[in-house]
Amino acid sequence: PKKPEETKEPGALPSAYEFTPDPARVPKTAAEARRLTRNAALGEADWTAGMVRGTPYETAGTWTVLADSCVWSRSALPDGVLDSFTRRLDVPAQDGKGRVRGSVTVTVHRTVEDADREIKDTVQESFRCPAQ
Numbered sequence: 193p194k195k196p197e198e199t200k201e202p203g204a205l206p207s208a209y210e211f212t213p214d215p216a217r218v219p220k221t222a223a224e225a226r227r228l229t230r231n232a233a234l235g236e237a238d239w240t241a242g243m244v245r246g247t248p249y250e251t252a253g254t255w256t257v258l259a260d261s262c263v264w265s266r267s268a269l270p271d272g273v274l275d276s277f278t279r280r281l282d283v284p285a286q287d288g289k290g291r292v293r294g295s296v297t298v299t300v301h302r303t304v305e306d307a308d309r310e311i312k313d314t315v316q317e318s319f320r321c322p323a324q
Contacts, residue, residue, distance in 0.1 A: 225274035246280025272306030
């Protein structure tokens with residue numbers, strides 16, 4: 193097959209994803225979840241030119257909480273989460289463009305329902321604290 197042309201433009205996103213995990217490989221313990229989160233989070237080999245480690249580079253075993261005041265803090269993992277792991281990256285300011293900070297978080301939930309609840313809560317937080 194013909195190799196697709198490389199472009200800097202984003203492609204069309206699918207309207208849905210079909211994925212069914214192998215039940216034998218789904219983490220059931222915190223230790224299994226830690227192995228998955230560390231291996232699934234993007235690392236330096238996945239970055240494009242110009243990206244550097246953010247500070248702190250890695251945060252593990254805690255949970256971000258958006259308070260009623262719309263200020264972020266970290267807390268212990270909730271009961272429905274086996275592990276959560278974040279890596280941060282920066283693209284330093286250059287050529288008249290400002291600094292870009294990014295992060296990648298991988299979370300392993302105990303159940304699909306716990307994961308669905310987190311997604312719904314995250315969407316609601318964006319409405320409650322639009323400046324975030």
